[in-house]
Amino acid sequence: MKITQKDVQYVADLANLELTDDERTRMEKDLNQILGYIDLLSEVDTSNVPAMAQVGETSLEDPLRADEPKECLPRDLALKNAPQTDGSFFRVPKVIER
Amino acid sequence: MPDDLNLNLLTISSARAAVQERQTTATSLVEKFYSKIEIEDRPVGGTNAYLTLTRERALEQASKLDRIVDQGDPLPPLGGVPVGIKDVIVTGGVRTTAGSKILGNYVPPYDSTAVTRLERAGAIVLGKLNCDEFAMGSSNENSAWGPVRNPRDLSRVPGGSSGGSAAAAAAGTAVATLGSDTGGSIRQPAAFCGVVGLMPTYGRVSRYGLIAFGSSLDHIGPLTRSVKDAAILLRHLAGHDPMDTTSSRVAVPDYEQEIEKPVRGLRVGVPTEYFPSELDSEVGKSVEAGIELLAGAGCEVKSISLPNTKYAIPTYYIVATAEASSNLARYDGVRYGYRSQNSKTLREMYRRSRDEGFGPEVKRRIMLGTYALSAGYYDAYYLKAQQVRTLIARDFLEAFKEVDVIVTPTTPTPAFKLGEKSDDPLSMYLADIFTVTASLAGIPGISVPCGETKNGLPIGMQILGRHFDEATILRLAHAFEHARAASLSRSA
Numbered sequence: 001m002k003i004t005q006k007d008v009q010y011v012a013d014l015a016n017l018e019l020t021d022d023e024r025t026r027m028e029k030d031l032n033q034i035l036g037y038i039d040l041l042s043e044v045d046t047s048n049v050p051a052m053a054q055v056g057e058t059s060l061e062d063p064l065r066a067d068e069p070k071e072c073l074p075r076d077l078a079l080k081n082a083p084q085t086d087g088s089f090f091r092v093p094k095v096i097e098r
Numbered sequence: 099m100p101d102d103l104n105l106n107l108l109t110i111s112s113a114r115a116a117v118q119e120r121q122t123t124a125t126s127l128v129e130k131f132y133s134k135i136e137i138e139d140r141p142v143g144g145t146n147a148y149l150t151l152t153r154e155r156a157l158e159q160a161s162k163l164d165r166i167v168d169q170g171d172p173l174p175p176l177g178g179v180p181v182g183i184k185d186v187i188v189t190g191g192v193r194t195t196a197g198s199k200i201l202g203n204y205v206p207p208y209d210s211t212a213v214t215r216l217e218r219a220g221a222i223v224l225g226k227l228n229c230d231e232f233a234m235g236s237s238n239e240n241s242a243w244g245p246v247r248n249p250r251d252l253s254r255v256p257g258g259s260s261g262g263s264a265a266a267a268a269a270g271t272a273v274a275t276l277g278s279d280t281g282g283s284i285r286q287p288a289a290f291c292g293v294v295g296l297m298p299t300y301g302r303v304s305r306y307g308l309i310a311f312g313s314s315l316d317h318i319g320p321l322t323r324s325v326k327d328a329a330i331l332l333r334h335l336a337g338h339d340p341m342d343t344t345s346s347r348v349a350v351p352d353y354e355q356e357i358e359k360p361v362r363g364l365r366v367g368v369p370t371e372y373f374p375s376e377l378d379s380e381v382g383k384s385v386e387a388g389i390e391l392l393a394g395a396g397c398e399v400k401s402i403s404l405p406n407t408k409y410a411i412p413t414y415y416i417v418a419t420a421e422a423s424s425n426l427a428r429y430d431g432v433r434y435g436y437r438s439q440n441s442k443t444l445r446e447m448y449r450r451s452r453d454e455g456f457g458p459e460v461k462r463r464i465m466l467g468t469y470a471l472s473a474g475y476y477d478a479y480y481l482k483a484q485q486v487r488t489l490i491a492r493d494f495l496e497a498f499k500e501v502d503v504i505v506t507p508t509t510p511t512p513a514f515k516l517g518e519k520s521d522d523p524l525s526m527y528l529a530d531i532f533t534v535t536a537s538l539a540g541i542p543g544i545s546v547p548c549g550e551t552k553n554g555l556p557i558g559m560q561i562l563g564r565h566f567d568e569a570t571i572l573r574l575a576h577a578f579e580h581a582r583a584a585s586l587s588r589s590a
Contacts, residue, residue, distance in 0.1 A: 008465070015423060015468040016430070017461060018449035030462055031469065033524050038412040038479070044486050051484035052491065055300045055314050055540035063343045077207040081434035090432050095444045 106270030117178030124160035124178045147262035151225040177220030182272035185226040188307040196309045197231040197241040200436045200455030210307020219334045227262030236529040240459045254513040257287030264291040267321045274322040280315045282533025285545035289508035289558025296328045300540035301346035304339030312421040325576040329353035356569035357576040362396030367501030371407035378511040384549030384557040385507045391581045404493040414534040416483035423467030491539040508545040508558035546575040
């Protein structure tokens, strides 16, 4: 399977990346090289092999905890790293495009 | 006050003892480390391991410890031990960048559990350590803040992604450091810099506050100058944390005691797949000599096979990038991190912020991961990789029926030159060829120094063990460290 410039643009759109022309060219080359190597996996017979769903030994531990309200991050701290706020909410550019 | 401490030789116990026995004070020890950092860790011409120094926080902790000594009370177990923290592990009130421009001004509102636990045990955090951006890389050249240089040879890379953590431990600009390991990011730089690096079992150490890369592969672990120090740190780091549901409730043994047990009769497996013809000959010879030493210590060495080893790199680079593409979707310029100015719409803001904020390797991995998860390719790539991952894990489970530990080289070559692989992503990925297998299987692994090349570059030997059996790999590594020291002093 060969990746084309069109594929690169499609995936960049999915990933919310805006690549420059140079980056797209480079990406096409790199992805083809890496995926070419990854094609090695196609020779492995994986019929009847389950996909790994849990890392390590299966644990019998119950990961659930009681659903009790606890203190959460205060609003001023939660907003402190935001590039733009109005003091109560995060501010972003217009969402609806015309 | 007599003050002839050699910072390069300090260990956890000797640093604590020096403060406890008033050979120095914690405050003066901290100042000494900062002077050393200023001289040896310059961004240009030095190692460039530290990104942010936490002087105020360190001095505050030091003065608390000094008061304890003044009152004649015993220090806590890590009391007076200066440590450095990889910059993917968050520190409340202290800038944490993950080596990325996109988090260049990020000041986390909370501490990671690992840092909380070390500080509670008396450790002093000196600062935050450079790393590959979002822990993606094997040379530390992907940091937005410039590469770290290997203290053993400044023209060479320290390995990655915990390059700053390995360099600081090796250079003695910290007694010990924390790193993170997703595909080898603790063990590989430890090998390149000549220090001990431990990746614990998946779930052994809480990841609350670790900036996520590949969530089914991410681990926090220590880098130290001795196996004993790694054992001590693991004791304090390990254990269940209600803030991380993937952290395990399996009991935490006293690793410091465990490592003193004898190794005679331990069954050591040596997988043929880890000694290919392309293996650097000095690395191969050094690890083989190391295995001889283990046999000399009474271990039973046998050849084993891990037949799916060659599929580990392709498997890893699908699973890790797929998870990364999802984890890194959160960097959108809204709640924290870099935002591109003057975008007219929300979507444009997202795209420009990410494009300007992320470096080339991070974008490459987001693209690869997004592709592997996209409609029509999921089965061929992601599902297939997760199936092969099962086979790789089964290889280990089978092997551990016959042997107690597995010994391999940590890396196929010693530290390479800066720039040598930076333009060839695939050849960089292959630097992880011996470390990604354990990451995929979730088993613990340690890299311990086992020799040097003719040019004086360190070589690391990797010891892998069963799930939650860090005690055995630490025990063997500790015995090896002593056997090697004895054999070096005999030949000197």
